[in-house]
Amino acid sequence: MTEQELLKLKEIIGEPQKVTIIMHKSPDGDAIGSSLGLFHFLKRFGHTVTVLSPNVYPDFLKWMPGAKDIITYDKKPAEALAAIKSADLIACLDFNGLKRIDELGPAVAKSKAVKLVVDHHPQPEQFADLMFHSVSASSTGELIFDLIEKLGEKKKINKSIANCLYAGIMTDTGGFRFSSTSTHTHYVVAELMEKGAEITKVYELVNDANREIRLRLTGFALLEKMKIFPEYSTGFIALTLSELERFDYKDGDTEGLVNQPLSVKGVGFSALFTEKEDGMIRISFRSKHKFDVNKFARAHFGGGGHVNAAGGISDLSMDETIIKFLGLLSTYKAELKGK
Ligand SMILES: [Mn+2]
CATH class of the missing domain: 3.10.310.30 (Diaminopimelate Epimerase; Chain A, domain 1)
Structure with a gap:
């Protein structure tokens, strides 16, 4: 993301907006964690924020603060489409191709809202106005932290944001063992712990919730x-x-x-x-x-x-x-x- 794009994003975030955050289909811990982390962050600025998922998400992620407010397209299609239509800013998290969000894709393509992509998957499609993308990032959770830091708003990170982002990073790195785990990943985690991330609690909520x-x-x-x-x-x-x-x-x-x-x-x-x-x-x-x-x-x-x-x-x-x-x-x- 260029300095100019960052300034543009800063400007947008500076005024209360309608923001719609969209995660990919069959969302995993990173898709939900990064989306809800951004959700709580933007709420702190007084924005009206809606989080959309194309379909249902797994039970072991339902503990995340804000998860019950996620609108799933396959259950509430009209509400989901309305949230895209009325958005000033659409944030696409943990994916970079509109086919990853099924029927929501054409609606996003048609929308006049400013579109932001935050993602770490390779070969991104170019549909967004603002792109915060790195294939070397361990997770979108890590990138949301980086974006918040770049915006100069690290002080806004509270326990809910920290737990959601931590859950995303922990699940996408397979518990910090995949080769995508970098020294920077551990720096981000250290910062999230400073902000109150509860690493034992998050681990147990994610991993010890089997039926x-x-x-x-x-x-x-x-x-x-x-x-x-x-x-x-x-x-x-x-x-x-x-x-x-x-x-x-x-x-x-x-x-x-x-x-x-x-x-x-x-x-x-x-x-x-x-x-x-x-x-x-x-x-x-x-x-x-x-x-x-x-x-x-x-x-x-x-x-x-x-x-x-x-x-x-x-x-x-x-x-x-x-x-x-x-x-x-x-x-x-x-x-x-x-x-
Ligand atoms: Mn991911």
């Missing part, structure tokens, strides 16, 4: 469904819709499951396949080291993301999808074995 049946789904997935291929340093878990239904599946229940195969010694690439109600197979990819899952997902499964974390989709059946995936492993064998 019993969700933990049993994890157990089933690890025992029966995880396949490991040492020859490709790869592991995957595939869950069909009927298997998910057996465990009373709710959105977010498989969150984090894709990381499990990576904890097997020697495994550097992992995939999670889940069958959706419409028969599509949703895929999450994770890797350690240099294997670029963003490229892999873009090239073969119509998706994308980061070097070490990406998503994709398949309209083949589950079995066909897995056959396709296994076929690709042999093509990528050299890269998968090279650390």
Whole structure:
């Protein structure tokens, strides 16, 4: 963001405005944490702030201050669209392509509001007036802190803002272990702790909020469904819709499951396949080291993301999808074995 753009943002924030914050579809801890962190920050300036999500968000994020005020498009489409129509400023957080917000995308494209993107995903689309974007940032939570600091308003950060941003950073860095975690990330966290971030409480609220049946789904997935291929340093878990239904599946229940195969010694690439109600197979990819899952997902499964974390989709059946995936492993064998 140029100095000029920063000044423009300062000017906008200086006067009470209608601000609408939008997070990406199937929001994760970072999308919700950064959005609610910005929500509480802007409220301190007397703005009227609305937070939108395209669809429902997982239960383990409902504790966040302000979460109950999030308007979800799939439940309240008219209200969500009205909030976009009436906005002076639209802040798009943790995504940078309008297709990531489904039906909200065309409404944002049409809006005359000033548009701000704060994001760390690669290859951003150019639809915003103001862009605060860095692929090297660990999380959008970290970037919201940076933006607040650049605006010279760090003193405005209170406990609610600190807890929301901390939750975003903690979840997006896998608890400060992904390679996106930098010295700057730890500086930001130190500052958030100064402002009252409750690190133990946030950890427990996020991680120790399992429904019993969700933990049993994890157990089933690890025992029966995880396949490991040492020859490709790869592991995957595939869950069909009927298997998910057996465990009373709710959105977010498989969150984090894709990381499990990576904890097997020697495994550097992992995939999670889940069958959706419409028969599509949703895929999450994770890797350690240099294997670029963003490229892999873009090239073969119509998706994308980061070097070490990406998503994709398949309209083949589950079995066909897995056959396709296994076929690709042999093509990528050299890269998968090279650390
Ligand atoms: Mn993120």
